[in-house]
Amino acid sequence: MNASEKAGSIRFENVIKNYGQVTAVKDLSLDLEPGKLITLLGPSGCGKTTTLRLIAGLEMASAGSIFVGGKDVTNLTATYRNVSMVFQSYALFPHMSVFENVSYGLKVSAVPSAETRERAQDALAMVGLAGFGERLPSELSGGQQQRVAVARAIVLEPEVLLLDEPLSNLDAKLRRSVREDIRAIQQKLGITVVYVTHDQEEAMAVSDQIIVMRNAGIEQIGSPRDLYLQPVSAFIADFIGDANVVDCDISDVKDGIAEIQFGSASYRIAIEGEIPTQSRLVIRPETIRLSSYSESCRISGEVGYAAYLGNQVQYTIHTELTDLFVIDNRMDGYFPIGSRVSLDLDDSRLCLVEV
Amino acid sequence: MRRTTGLWLIVGFFGYCLLPWYMVGDGFLSFSWLSEFGAGDTAPAAFLATAQGRPWLAPAGLSLLATIPIVLANGASTRRAWALIAIAGTGLVMTMLQGFMIQHFPDFPFIAPFLSGAAQMQPGFGAGAAVTLIALLFMITTGVAYLGKGRADAFVVGLIGLIVALVGVFVFFPLSQVLVRAFELPDGSYALTEFVPRFFSSDIWSLKCLVGSGSCGPAVNSVLLATMTGTGTTLLGLAFALVFTRTFFPAKRLLRVLTVIPIITPPFVIGLALILLFGRSGAVTELVADLFGAEKTRWIYGFWGIYLAQMLSFTPIAFLVLIGVVEGVSPSMEEASQTLNADRWQTFRDVSLPLMRPGLANSFLLGFIESLADFGNPLVLGGNYNVLSTEIYFAIVGAVADPAKAAILAIALLSLTLGAFAIQRRWVGGKSYTTVTGKADSGQHADLSPAVKAACYGTALPWAVFTAIVYGMIIFGSFVKLWGYDNSFTLDHYIRAFSVDFTNGIRWTGVAWDSYFTTLSISTIAAPLTALVGLSTAYLLVRQNFAGKNAFEFGTMLSFAIPGTVIGVSYIMAFNVPPIELTGTGIILIIVFVFRNMPVGVRGGIAAMSQIDRSLDEASITLGANSFTTVRRVIAPLLGPAMLAALTYSFVRAITSVSAVIFLVSAQHNMATSFIVGRVENGEFGLAIAYSTVLIITMLSAILLLQLAIGRRRLRRRDRLQSPAPVRSRLPSLLPAGRTK
Ligand SMILES: Nc1ncnc2c1ncn2[C@@H]1O[C@H](COP(=O)(O)OP(=O)(O)OP(=O)(O)O)[C@@H](O)[C@H]1O
Ligand SMILES: [Mg+2]
DSSP states (O other): OOGGGTOOOEEEEEEEEEETTEEEEEEEEEEEOTTOEEEEEOSTTSSHHHHHHHHHTSSOOSEEEEEETTEEOTTOOGGGSSEEEEOTTOOOOTTSOHHHHHHHHHHHTTOOHHHHHHHHHHHHHHTTOTTOTTSOGGGSOHHHHHHHHHHHHHTTOOSEEEEESTTTTSOHHHHHHHHHHHHHHHHHHTOEEEEEESOHHHHHHHOSEEEEEETTEEEEEEOHHHHHHSOSBHHHHHHSSOOEEEEOEEEEEETTEEEEEETTEEEEEEOOSOOOSSEEEEEOGGGOEEEEOOTTOSEEEEEEEEEEOSSOEEEEEEESSOEEEEEEOSOSOOOOTTOEEEEEOOGGGOEEEEO | OHHHHHHHHHHHHHHHHTSOSBOOTTOGGGOHHHHTTTSGGGSOHHHHHHTTOOGGGHHHHHHHHHHHHHHHSSSOOHHHHHHHHHHHHHHHHHHHHHHHHHHHOTTOTTTHHHHTTOOSOOOOBOHHHHHHHHHHHHHHHHHHHHTTGGGGOHHHHHHHHHHHHHHIIIIIHHHHHHHHHHTBOTTSOBOSTTHHHHHTOHHHHOOGGGGTSSOOOHHHHHHHHHHHHHHHHHHHHHHHHHHHHHSOOTTHHHHHHHHHGGGGSOTHHHHHHHHHHHSTTOHHHHHHHHHHOOOOOOTTSSHHHHHHHHHHHHHHHHHHHHHHHHHHSOHHHHHHHHHTTOOHHHHIIIIIHHHHHHHHHHHHHHHHHHHHHOOHHHHHHOTTOOOHHHHHHHHHHSSSOOHHHHHHHHHHHHHHHHHHHHHIIIIIITOOSOOOOSSOOOOOOOOOOHHHHHHHHHHHHHHHHHHHHHHHHHHHHTTEEETTTEEEEOOHHHHHHHOOBOTTSOBOOSTTHHHHHHHHHHHHHHHHHHHHHHHHHHHHHHHOOOTTHHHHHHHHHHHHHSOHHHHHHHHHHHSSSTTSOOTTSHHHHHHHHHHHHHHHHHHHHHHHHHTSOHHHHHHHHHTTOOHHHHIIIIIHHHTHHHHHHHHHHHHHHHHHOOTTHHHHOOSSSOOHHHHHHHHHHTTOHHHHHHHHHHHHHHHHHHHHHHIIIIIIHHHHHHTTOOSSOOOSOOGGGHHHHHHHO
16 A cells, blocks of 8 residues: 555644633644654643544544644544544454454445455554454453554554554553554554654654643654754753753853853853743753862762662762762763762753743 | 435425325324325425415425525535524524414414414424424534534534434423413413412412311322331331341342332332222221221221332332442441441441431432322322322313313422422432442441341331232232122133134234233333433433533433423423324323433433443544444444343333323323223222233333343353443342432
């Protein structure tokens, strides 16, 4: 199947969703390219599921317009949208066999039965469950049920596939392999996938683009790399990976370079466009280099806590300004609790965010 | 847009142009209207409006015509949706209006000229009108769906519209007619001022019996009786519940059976059995007279007789409610109390009983309401003790028919039951301490203290024996020639009722066959319809969100709080005249059953559907199934037990119900219960009781058949699956499930 042509773009124009007094999504606008895997990431209750359900047509927007594949679907019910969904609970029909589950969508769309059979078998094979057709969902393991749910959704060759926390019921090992499978299927079919997750590592691992949501709105959209290296806010910096977000003074800005004071040290940071008047400095823990204390260092501190994790050591360092979280993965030395250390920051890996 | 609206447009034109608009005298299904198609009153509206000069029937047809361009237009837009709503809405409203205006206000200045001379009464709406109006209704709802309301789902919006319309026409409209009638004066005019003095007149509310000078008004009698019954059934029910859950009483299954039988017993049958026991020539009366030379009295006809009958009828309901309550008391609370060194009696008094208090109050109110609404027992045993439900009946069928009085009494009764329901929901409903938490609660219930145990056994067991004797009476009495006078064995009653003559083919010669077949066919039609309406409503309540959902729920549950007598009165007041003229037909019986019993289907459906994960429907919908397909293929198969319960319940209720039915039966469509009541009034107890026995056996077999048909099939392959959990509302728990929430 040459599905990449079928892949649909998704566009929201000022979409609002209210549940009575609660605003679950407020004034959301976005434009997603077809054929990409996009994750919705954010803390609990920020509106991810609601956004997904708005795309599916399971909720109707209170205001604004929604387009899928360039077509206005704002007032179109879920039945007639070319969008499939994999539910967190899988939502397999308990009274139908695996095969009946997978062929359900084809059957209700009146696809001829021979073709239905073939396509359902193909979909089951694609998720590695050929031969499981006669079983009932209750006779499958959690991971297998999850695959059936995926097969059931992709068999319809939808323009957009939605997944709401598809891996949250699986154990850590299985999560890794299933998420890779999902990515592989997405690549193979070339469809647009919108994927909701809580887990930022999962999001980083599979996405082309990540949408970080917060308080019913979008905080930042970008590739995993953009989000990590160029967070727009302290919230993002903290949410995507670990970060020390600390106060600093901006002493000078010119030619796209900001000069900032952090304690007695000063650093030069490349910036794009305006910088917010009130900024904070983001220091990623793995960019801090620790060495034995020397008089000449710019920042010094005392090891408050050290945790040896095998492939890295995590430190909490008390400095005169603030506590810093440091990850040392070079593993070329170990600083016991109470020892004094020097800290080196790499100018090129620092960035500024809005307060 | 095109598909759905196009379909309804065709249906609408079919109704408007091809079906007889008005009721057909000898019944639509006689198809006599086909042979003289287009002539006289049996013509379709298209003919009536044009050839026969009845322009007031034109709006419906014109609005159908006007929607054609919208239906044919490609694509949906908000403007088109609004236009569709406006046009179809106008047609619907104008058509309803003309029906009522011509009937009730033919002289109204704005319409009289339009009616020209033709202000002669029209017959009531018939098949054509019904089909056309429904088509217009669905065009409106489809338009609303295209505005993006109700998740833009035409099926859902249509279902909401349909149920709102049905409840409006068959619950609220009749009630409004009772209200209107209550303001009517004897000369036919209406006055607001007369209502208050008449409503509060001493005829209804007199308290004389309390001060010992004469008899009380029926309202006071009803309340007294209801209070006594509520208290009595609650105490007895509690005793049974404690025996059932907290002791090792060996014959628990038997107790269960005793609690199910009353549900399938027509309400007056207990009264009948009591007459056989305690009447002037009753078995016990004779015995006591022989042994002690006591005078034979008619004490059973009056307060104590009704009270006894109601206790027998409603104790099972209290029992079923209280089993849940007693079981709901968390064992760990009792264990906690015992570890604090309380003995068993102290634990019961200080912990268990207070925790059960809301449940007890609930059970009391249910008994209270049941007693108020009870019609069969007071009718059979009433004597001089007048209660509201029977007074309403006599105001309609008595020597001097007085609809205004019936209406006022009905309002009194309705206020009492609605009041009790309001109290139940407000005051008891939210205050349950015994809710089941998600936390697994193991542990042992405390044993009963010896005193409590003795008290429970001492009341429950004799009562169970008594109940068994009463039921034994029903079977026994049907084989006795003339009760009390000639106690020889006979099959005469059965033969008279159910004889069949095979000489020239089969001839149903027994006197009961007519009403028996009517009852069976009407119940068989009504049961699936009730289940359908009830479960559809439940689906909307559980699965859909829409504006006005609370009002919708109230409206659909309201008919539960309305005593059958009030429904009966309201139906004859509302549906005796055009435009909706249904009295004398079988349809009105079906309708009354559907809307009276629907709330139980709703409750059962809600309970069952809440256990089916919502994402199952959503999955189906995102897979391209529409809501209708989803309901059919995903929800309905998972609703097996609830469907069975709703079916069984509505079938049984349709067979046993007497209060509403007795107003609505006709010579052509007589129901078993009203036939039996007629025999009782003639003193033909043997026949009456033989017929009742056959009814009970019929219901038992029907229940078993339904269980077999639906129950087994579902369980065959699916019994291994864990979700959804089986629904608890099997037959025995039906009543409390319906009434507690
Ligand atoms: N049906 C509803 N009625 C009322 N409020 C709702 C409803 N559904 C969601 N909400 C509210 O809308 C907000 C967003 O909910 P949503 O389910 O989209 O969050 P989420 O980001 O998916 O959270 P989680 O990560 O916990 O799943 C929440 O505050 C929630 O309480
Ligand atoms: Mg969510």
